Amino acid sequence: MRVNFTVNGRPQEADDVWEGESLLYVLRERLGLPGSKNACEQGECGSCTVRLDGVPVCSCLVAAGQVEGREVVTVEGLADFAKQRSCGTGTGAGACAGHTDATPDSAPQGVSLDEAKAWAARPQDSHTGEGAQLSPVQQAFIDAGAVQCGFCTPGLLVAADEMLERNPDPTDADIREALSGNLCRCTGYEKIMDAVRLAAARQGEAV
Amino acid sequence: MSSPNGVPTKITQGSGTKGGIGESTLRPDGTLKVTGEFAYSSDMWHEDMLWGQILRSTVAHAEIVSIDTAEALALPGVYAVMTYDDLPTEVRNYGLEIQDTPVLAHGKVRHHGEPVAIVAADHPETARRAAAKIKVEYRELPVITDEASATAPDAIHIHEGRDDHHVGHVAHPNIVHRQPIVRGDVTRAAAKADVVVRGEYYFGMQDQAFLGPESGLAVPEEDGGVHLYIATQWLHSDLRQIAPVLGLPEDKVRMTLAGVGGAFGGREDLSMQIHACLLALRTGRPVKIVYNRFESFFGHVHRHPARLYYEHGATKDGRLTHVKCRIVLDGGAYASASPAVVGNAASLGVGPYVVDDVEVEAIALYTNNPPCGAMRGFGAVQACFAYEAQMDKVAKELGLDPVEFRQRNAMEQGSVLPTGQSVDSPAPVAELLRRVKAMPLPPERQWESSEGADVRQLPGGLSNTTHGEGVVRGIGYAVGIKNVGFSEGFDDYSTARVRMEVVGGEPVATVHTAMAEVGQGGVTVHAQIARTELGVARVTIHPANTEVGSAGSTSASRQTYVTGGAVKNSCELVREKVLDIGRRKFGSYHPAWATAELLLEGGKVVTDGGEVLADLVDVLGDEAVEVEEEWRHRPTEPFDLRTGQGFGHVQYSFAAHRAVVEVDTELGMVKVVELACAQDVGKALNPLSVLGQIQGGTVQGLGIAVMEEIIVDPKTAKVRNPSFTDYLIPTILDTPTIPVDVLELADDHAPYGLRGIGEAPTLSSTPAVLAAIRDATGLELNRTPVRPEHLTGTAPSTD
Amino acid sequence: MDFLRPASWQEALAAKAEHPTAVPIAGGTDVMVEINFDHRRPEYLIDLGRIGDLYEWEVGEDSVRLGASVPYTQIMENLRSELPGLALASHTVASPQIRNRGGVGGNLGTASPAGDAHPALLAAGAEVEVESVRGSRRIPIDDFYTGVKRNALAADELIRAVHIKKADGPQQYSKVGTRNAMVIAVCAFGLALHPETRTVRTGIGSAAPTPVRARTAEEFLDAALDEGGFWDNGKIITPSVAKQFADLCAAACNPIDDVRGTASYRRHAVGVMARRTLTWTWESYRGARRTTEGAA
Structure with missing residues (x-):
């Protein structure tokens, strides 16, 4: 069957889709968007989390045919999505405050062991990679050391970004509840907590 | 053939990046990983690639009477179906140390989920349908599932005609390897003991549960070779095992590391590597294989379940007189890393304590259970769970504080291990315990809020099982010792x-x-x-x-x-x-x-x-x-096969934990409130990464303490819970805060004085949680994981 | 496999009539797992995702008409006062992502004894509105579950909505799992006080081949509360009454041993949850009475 839908703001068409295929499979294998991950394919890990008409869902549990005509945002589109949000929907303007654009000068400085031990979320200059445009939550995951193997990261980012959209000032219990559908096997979650706290703090600072 | 999508490229960290050793420099691959651009092995894609599928045995122990692939081959879209008979050379087994694992089953299957045939097709669903059409007739054999059935005189030999280098020193061919450690005179020392404490413990089978399932892409090359893009822990070890089976020289098997979604030991052994290469060479097309989570549970080895029998003696003033122990590891159907796991369990079986009189025996069995091998902590984990339970029991018997008792017996630099090896770098065991104990305790009744109980902070969490009723707090301590690097004379x-x-x-x-x-x-x-x-x-x-x-x-x-x-x-x-x-x-x-x-x-x-x-x-x-x-690094030497003496390990790593738990004693639900850790890392090359390792390892230890276990039916040796629905790993709501105190005492033998850190935190976390649950409930708890039924007297008596 | 995408409820009914073995799919949380893991290959899938009516709810005089596909997240957020038991149950369903997709219709269609909504529906009292091209009918929740993963639906019927009685008193819901989030029930318990009729209703999940009510326990408690004048005097329930209620709830179970828990644990836990939820709801009832009296 054929499926037409919008991914990260662009219309997409997938052909010859087997009826049992999931949205996850179509994104990964047919549309060249493997950012959403295939860790369990049973809705237990959250690695494949995308936003379907704005709502975070496990894309492994959405039949491809169900997304006909709908809008999907994946991790690949998260930075743009966050940028448009902070600019106000639909303006699409390039220059827009409250977004962390990477510049070669805002380079990672690292933190000392004592700082790392006593890590507390606080607004600070952004640390970035090599000129990529990142959303605040993506940047915070890098800065806080929340990425190890990174397989859970895309799903966590989509879920965390959506939570911060709804709840800009979450308590720790709120963060844990919102991310309880996303398994991580590497970090023990502490640095993920730090990252979300950091993103929230930076977001608060920017407003 | 053109390059696939997702080929890893060089990553340059730019001139703005500062950060030499000792700084928390950020990951060079971080940006790629947060944007979704980092290509994992399962993300590899090639224009005209086929999908590989593996047909696995539905029974644990059986003779294969026949395999009929005709219907599968006839299915449109199927390009190849291969069985043992289609293997290209006489090398048809592989293995890390002992080449006992068939690439595809030959004549017999030895465990549930063993690969029997492979298929390549144009769509994963076509490949699945084809695999389902392969008819395999089995004649079932009795299953061997424990020490008694494995070593019975008339037990079927799981591997007939063994000729590996361990068979000569084991009492039965269903024992992979045996390592005793004998030092001093246990009998004489025991006579001096004022208290003697014995215990029998069971450690359940744990899965690495890395999130990125086994996967890879094999691309045939014009020179008749193959290029494999793969998630693994050791490219060259894979290569050494793959090339002979394909009948290719090693330089015609090119291997590139694709993105790896976690490992934790589960990627030391081969999984789909040879299968993908075989299908690619057979079809002349790139072949991708991606396990789903169900298959992943069958596709890699697990942590050895173990039965451990301990006897500790101590004098009234709190000095250990002797330790006797016997550790029986279930290696499952194939050897994998079992011999090395045995060496670790034996040599580290007494823990980070000074004991002059020791008698240890560790063995690994061949059974029809799932094969077990490497997982973070590697033999030291199982032992630590048991010896730390023993240390608490002895302390209780002596009326001593459990931390104080451990400190009195703690090893330090210069101490001699039961293997006769002197510890020649810092071993701050007592200090780590002191530090972890000195950390402030989390506030009592932390679940109370102005609007009543916040169930998210209580045992049971969102499931709303208690608003404080039945909840009792407990505190427990543990410390462990792990070797760093490959041991026993391995050229590492x-x-x-x-x-x-x-x-x-x-x-x-x-x-x-x-x-x-x-x-x-x-x-x-x-x-x-x-x-x-x-x-x-x-x-x-x-x-x-x-x-x-x-x-x-x-x-x-x-x-x-x-x-x-x-x-x-x-x-x-x-x-x-x-x-x-x-x-x-x-x-x-x-x-x-x-x-x-x-x-x-x-x-x-x-x-x-x-x-x-x-x-x-x-x-x-x-x-x-x-x-x-x-x-x-400095060379090591093998342990003596009779006495276990020898300079077996190059370095040791120590961590201590304090667990604070709250247990709903009526329902048996546990909330770990805090899991504090102190660890000596020698030198923190990247402090932020050090903390990530310690916290991650700590939570894997928490998992095996309260929830994680692969459950194998003892009657059929079949796995009963191969999914993330029923094999549970901790969520962020099960995970406590993990304050970490890092010590940096240089090891002068190591680069920058560093100490390997990844595994030690996985050791002591589990026994600390168990000790805290014992403290809260007063129960003995001789197994891990403990589930609600174990805390409420509603478990089967065999557990 | 064919993927049918009816644009309206009538089209969906027609499709189901034409293909009675077709599997309806909405949130996908059960069906897609079975497809992904190769446990099921239905000939037809009927996507109910385009039928807006299924995603709507209506609060009536005595009951709430809850569309079959209203996601659990919506129930948690919007129906806490009308359906407190179901809202609590919804909050225990899997993960936020699953709660955003799954709805009560799926739980009822699958009819797994472990479905989280069942105990809350049994305790509150509900009717399932099902329909086929032949017509519409309402099945009382007590008659809905007919066996392990079996329900009272005919092959050509689809679940359209559930009519759940609005709470007339406190309701509670507890679920035991071996993890603090994202877990399938080892067993679950729902309890609703119905002060208007002076009755108590219960629901037990995952501790029998189907979701069940603990009827003997309910009858015992109804009688005990009545005899002691508890509804009027608002006294604390006698511990022996609570204990006997809990024991009778445990006795209503007919559980099995499986990888998630032992039969004996399930019985035990249902008893504990019964006692606790009774205490919580009764305390809440007493609190409400005091407030009312205080105001009077």
């Missing part, structure tokens, strides 16, 4: 190729190793080492592949030590060459070139006094300096 080396040149007017170092970056942050550390040693800002990390020499395995907490050591060594050699060029070009301009100690700093050659002699850009000019060199 790594290789690093380091290149320095001027690119775009700036000196750049390129580091190329075959190290498997599995998430641990080795690539971050390599860049830091290059910056520190070569004084450059810009470092390029070359993708890991087999074009460079072996880096050894990303396991045994060894990569920062060994490949880090190799990178450091190669950098030093590059530095010498660069200085030679400098002396040649500029030596005549300044006497310091000949006389002073010279360093590379900030892109310049400087004297140890800080005087700048030249810019690296000028020294190098158009020249590139490149060195590829192997580096090895």
Whole structure:
């Protein structure tokens, strides 16, 4: 069957889709968007989390045919999505405050062991990679050391970004509840907590 | 053949990035990983690729009467179906140490989920349908599932005609390996004991549960070879096992590390590597294989379940007199890493304590249970769970504080282990316990809020099982010892190729190793080492592949030590060459070139006094300096097969935990409130990554304490819970805060004084949680994991 | 496999009539797992995702008409006062992502004894509105579950909505799992006080082949509360009454041993949850009474 839908703001068409295929499979294998991950394919890990008409869902549990005509945002589109949000929907303007654009000068400085031990979320200059445009939550995951193997990261980012959209000032219990559908096997979650706290703090600072 | 999508590329950390060793430099692959662009092995894609599917045995132990592939082959879209008979050479087995694992089952299957046939088709669903059409007729055999059934005189030999190097010293061919450790005179020492405590313990089968399932893409090449893009822990070990089965020389099997979604030991053994290559060579098309979570549970080895029998004696003043123990590890159907796991369990079976009189025996069994091998902690985990339970029991018997009792017996630098090996670097066991105990305790009744109980902070969480009723707090402590690096005389080396040149007017170092970056942050550390040693800002990390020499395995907490050591060594050699060029070009301009100690700093050659002699850009000019060199740590030696004596391990790693739990004693639900850790890391090359390792390891220990267990039916040896619905790993709501106190006591034998850190926190976390639950409930709890039924007297009596 | 995408409820009914073995899919949380893991290959899938009516709810005089596909997240957020038991149950369903997709219709269609909504529906009292081209009918929740993963639906019927009685008193819901989030029930318990009729209703999940009510326990408690004048005097329930109620709830179970828990644990836990939820709801009832009296 054929499926037409919008991914990260662009219309997409997938052909010859087997009826049992999931949205996850179509994104990964047919549309060249493997950012959403295939860790369990049973809705237990959250690695494949995308936003379907704005709502975070496990894309492994959405039949491809169900997304006909709908809008999907994946991790690949998260930075743009966050940028448009902070600019106000639909303006699409390039220059827009409250977004962390990477510049070669805002380079990672690292933190000392004592700082790392006593890590507390606080607004600070952004640390970035090599000129990529990142959303605040993506940047915070890098800065806080929340990425190890990174397989859970895309799903966590989509879920965390959506939570911060709804709840800009979450308590720790709120963060844990919102991310309880996303398994991580590497970090023990502490640095993920730090990252979300950091993103929230930076977001608060920017407003 | 054209390149697939997702081929790893060099990653350069730019000139703005600072950070030599000791700084929390950020990951070079971080940006790729948060944007979804980082290509994992399952993300690899090729225009005309086929999908591979593996048909696995539905029974655990059976003779294969027949296999009929005709219907599968006839299905449109199917390009190949292969069984044992289609294997191209006489080499049809593989294995890490003992080549006992068939690529495809031959005549017999020995465990549930063993690969029997493979299919390549144009869509994963076609491949699945084809695999389902392969008819396999089994004649079932009785299953061997425990020590009694394995070593019965009339037990079927799981592997007939064993000729490996362990068969000569085991009492039964269904025992893979046996390692005793005998020191002093246990009988005489026991006579001095005021208390003797015995215990029998069971440690359940744990799964690594890395999130990225086994996967890879094999691309046939024009020279008749194959290029495999793969998630693994050790490229060269894979290569050594793959090439002979394919009938290819090793240089025709090219291997590139694709993105690895976690490992934890589960990728030390081969999974789909050979199968993908076979299908690619057979069809002439690229073949991708991706396990789903169900298959992943059958596709890799697990942590050995173990039965452990301990006897500890102590005097009234709290000194251990002796320890006797017997550790029976279930290795399952194939050897995998069982022999080395036995060596670890035996040699570390007493824990980080000074005991002069010791009798230890560790064995691994062959059974029809799922094969078990490497997992983070590797034999030391099972022992730590049991000896720490024993230490608490002895302390209780003596009326001593459990921390105080441990400290009285704690080993320190210079202590002699039961193997006769002297610990020749810091061993701050008592200090780690002191530190972890000194941390402030989390507030009582932390679940109370102004609006009543916040169930998210209570046992049961969102499931709303208690608002405080039945909830009792408990506190427990544990400490453990883990060896670092490959032991027992293994030639444990790594290789690093380091290149320095001027690119775009700036000196750049390129580091190329075959190290498997599995998430641990080795690539971050390599860049830091290059910056520190070569004084450059810009470092390029070359993708890991087999074009460079072996880096050894990303396991045994060894990569920062060994490949880090190799990178450091190669950098030093590059530095010498660069200085030679400098002396040649500029030596005549300044006497310091000949006389002073010279360093590379900030892109310049400087004297140890800080005087700048030249810019690296000028020294190098158009020249590139490149060195590829192997580096090895101090040699170790095998343990004596009768006494277990020997310099078996190169380094030890220590961590201590304090667990604070709240248990709903009526429902048996547990909430771990805090899991504090103190660990000596020698030198934290990247403090942020160090914390990530400690916290991650801690939570894997928490998992096996309260929820994780692969459940195997003892009647059929079939796995009953191969899914993330029923094999539970901790969520963020099950995970406590994990304060960490890091100690940095240098090990003078190791690069920068560092200590391997990845595994130690996985050891002591589990027994600390168990001790805290015992403290809260007063129950004995001799098994792990403990589930609600174990805390409420509603478990079956066999558990 | 064919993927049918009816644009309206009538089209969906027609499709189901034409293909009685077709499997309806909405949130996908059960069906897609079975497809992904190769446990099921239905000939037809009927996507109910385009039928807006299924995603709507209506609060009536006595009951709430809850569309079959209203996601659990919506129930948690919007129906806490009308359906407190179901809202609590919804909050225990899997993860936020699953709660955003799954709805009560799926739980009822699958009819797994472990479905989280069942105990809350049994305790509150509900009717399932099902329909086929032949017509519409309402099945009382007590008659809905007919066996392990079996329900009272005919092959051509689809679940359209559930009519759940609005709470007339406190309701509670507890679920035991071996993890603090994202877990399938080892067993679950729902309890609703119905002060208007002076009755108590219960629901037990995952402790029998189907979701069940603990009827003997309910009858015992109804009688005990009545005899002691508890509804009027608002006294604390006698511990012996609570204990006997809990024991009778445990006795209503007919559980099995499986990988998630033992039969004996399930019985035990249902008893504990019964006692606790009774205490919580009764305390809440007493609190409400005091407030009312205080105001009077």
